[in-house]
Amino acid sequence: MNIKNNKIVLKKRPVGFPKLDDFEIVNETINNINYGEVLIKVIWLSLDPYMRGRMSEAKSYADPVKIGDVITGGAVGEVIESKCPNFIKGDIVEGFTLGWQEFAKINSSLVRKIEPSLAPIQTAVGVLGMPGMTAYFGLFEICRPVPGDNLVVSAASGAVGQLVGQLAKIAGCNVTGIAGSDEKCKYLKDILKFDNVINYKKDNVFKKIKEYCPSGVNVYFDNVGGKISDDVISNIAPFGRIGVCGVISQYNLTQMETGMRVQRAVLTNQASVEGFLVFRFEQKYSIARKRMAYWLSNRSLIWKEDIVTGLEKAPEAFIGLMNGKNFGKLLIKLDN
Ligand SMILES: NC(=O)c1ccc[n+]([C@@H]2O[C@H](COP(=O)([O-])OP(=O)(O)OC[C@H]3O[C@@H](n4cnc5c(N)ncnc54)[C@H](OP(=O)(O)O)[C@@H]3O)[C@@H](O)[C@H]2O)c1
Known part of the structure; x- marks a missing residue:
């Protein structure tokens, strides 16, 4: 050889x-x-x-x-x-x-x-691997959506985010996706059928969330952390669930940011915040993979x-x- x-x-x-x-x-x-x-x-x-x-x-x-x-x-x-x-x-x-x-x-x-x-x-x-498992278990096991929930997902056009929004639609949620360009937002709305989209580089995230989720955010699937998440969590609904999946806005910082304090919103709304690593669910990947493959084959999921x-x-x-x-x-x- x-x-x-x-x-x-x-x-x-x-x-x-x-x-x-x-x-x-x-x-x-x-x-x-x-x-x-x-x-x-x-x-x-x-x-x-x-x-x-x-x-x-x-x-x-x-x-x-x-x-x-x-x-x-x-x-x-x-x-x-x-x-x-x-x-x-x-x-x-x-x-x-x-x-x-x-x-x-x-x-x-x-x-x-x-x-x-x-x-x-x-x-x-991808969809049948680590990012797909992250979306599936992060949503269903950590965020536990119920029909009618207002769900917000950040980095919404990425590997994890695009799936979270679509799975949340399957679960009957009202889905708002946050992404960084008009092209990405248009795709989320027109092709993936998200209910609302926010371009965080142009829009006022706090005001848009208030407009799209007037009764508050029941579920926030957080892929980014930082200011975007402050704006979403400030609008959390009573008993809201925040799944902390990633903090990409922080990965390249050379100095830690300080920002809004969201604990008051968490406390007064009795919200829960839970971080997770996908490997926690490794024993159950094969079941999730079958479900995701099925949704993919009947076009309930677009990848x-x-x-x-x-x-x-x-x-x-x-x-x-x-x-x-x-x-x-x-x-x-x-x-x-
Ligand atoms: N917990 C776990 O087990 C687990 C597993 C997999 C992934 N993750 C995390 O999930 C998140 C998404 O991962 P992915 O694989 O799906 O990546 P991805 O969304 O395909 O790519 C990353 C996206 O993040 C957005 N982004 C970059 N910098 C940003 C900033 N400062 N503020 C807001 N958005 C920013 C960009 O989209 P825009 O154009 O929208 O800005 C970029 O396209 C990451 O934080 C990752 O670390 C966690």
Whole structure:
């Protein structure tokens, strides 16, 4: 075996927003795999906001990537060599740590076989993967919507947000999506049939929420934190539920922000705030996956991907993700 592998490594830790020179492409030769390992030709990379945390040294739920190491991340690929009886050449697999590289030599316990007939294989890191599970469990287990609820979701056109809004419509909610451009808002309203949309870069979020949810916000699925969330939570309804999924507005700050104090609104409305990490629900993924695949097949769910081609484009695309340039689930299609 003599496989030439190009990979993108962390050259230095980003300060604030990541920059292109924080990353570097290096190559190596893979000569062998060990017993229990598989060699995977990577086909799709998933770019996700949590990866920014892994580029920092700060303690988090995911271990930091070391300087010089390949950028860790979810991916889908094809087994081209196996020294594990559970996998054969040609199996399509997904793994959370395959990383930004053309070939991954990895312990087979870290990948899962996927069923290509279910949906296009890249959905294993999208609607049928981590973002899809986040939307499903965050909404149904943390936010517990009931028909008639006013539900607000931020980063509404992204991987998680687009699904949260559509699942909430299935659950009978009045859905308001917050996103960062008119194009994204138009898509949410016209194609995904959200009831209301707010462009947070142009509109007064606090006033718009008041207008769209006059009886208050029963459910807030929070993907962003910061000022947008202050404005939503200030409008929380009695016994409202706030699911804290992500705080992307904070990931690149070099100094902590101070803002409005929302505890009074939480207290007087007896609202609940619960943070969650999707892995909490891992044991139940297979059931959720079946439901999501069913809704996808009968077009109850529409799934938008934003595809960039070429491994070398991953750093630029990731920087774009941090700035709202992606429109839908951001994926890199490898062209090796
Ligand atoms: N808890 C969990 O287990 C879990 C799992 C997956 C994801 N998450 C979190 O869920 C959130 C969404 O993730 P995703 O994968 O669906 O990403 P995404 O929405 O596809 O992409 C991120 C989006 O965030 C928006 N954004 C960026 N900076 C912002 C800012 N300062 N203020 C407001 N919006 C901003 C941008 O859209 P606009 O154009 O609308 O600004 C951008 O497109 C992230 O916070 C992520 O960390 C959590």
